[in-house]
Amino acid sequence: MGTKLKDAVVVVTGASSGIGRATVKALLHAGSTVVAVARREDALQDLADEFDGDTRRRLDIEVADVNDATALERVAAEAIGRYGRLDAWVNNAAVNQYGRFEEVPLDEWRRVVETNLFGYVNGVRAALPWFREQGHGVVVNVGSVLSKVPAPLQSAYVASKYAIRGLTESLRQETRDVKGIDFALIMPGPVDTPLFQHAANRTGKRIKPPEPTVDAARVAAAIVKNIKRPRREVPVGASTRPALLFMRLVPGMTERAAAKPMAAAHLTDEAETPTAGNVFEPVPHGISVSGGWKPARAGNPGRTLALAGAVAAATAVGLKRRNAA
Structure with missing residues (x-):
């Protein structure tokens, strides 16, 4: 069913930077009331300082860790108490870790899964009882x-x-x-956000996103659109649909062909000391929407073309074998 954006009440997690921050801005522009949730109070305050007047009055900031189920329940209850309803909940908070599986610290690995998965579980468990009570929610x-x-x-x-x-x-x-309750899954490819600077890194090399990236604002637009009119799955980005198609048609070939190019596409030639990034605690840097990646990669499409070529070749071989069979 979706919901009207004007005057809708929406909670957005991971709102301090990247996609979350862009989504808060897009929702405020559409006339929604937004509860922005993140661990970093200074980053949330910086976001709030970008607005004034009526727009600022439609923005609440809440410092909370998505790993804390009680904190998210409080966020939902306070939104209901303040505005009388909760129309949508955007689960967006995420952390990442780079490194070979057997070489990364297990506690980091576990925390990534806890934050990314159980953070979403905690968000849904906070919102869903209210959605059921009011008969709608996205x-x-x-x-x-x-x-x-x-x-x-x-x-x-x-x-x-x-x-x-x-x-x-x-x-x-x-x-x-409950016909009024909807779920949408947004599936972007590489996005220009500070996620890569925030990530835990055990590779020994500085991490960057693979090409091509999309602006976080484009992902935010997809999120906002799906609050209004939810769809089941929504790929975002030029590289996303081909990757999904290749994986569906020739999964084994795609895995093998993409493995080395995908690893290479994330690694620069610059050395970096091991770091846990923001996996356990917030980091002070990177509070913007953009990670600043696009200008640095402009004019360097080699690895992207290599990856596309490898996957396309694998697909062609796979399809030939399938037809021959």
């Missing part, structure tokens, strides 16, 4: 192309994104008894 879960397509060096993140897709599908089935 949950938008921000997944990834990695919800269906694997990638090396970030096994915890991929595992969490696959799990988020399964969670979304299961909850969509469970809530069929």
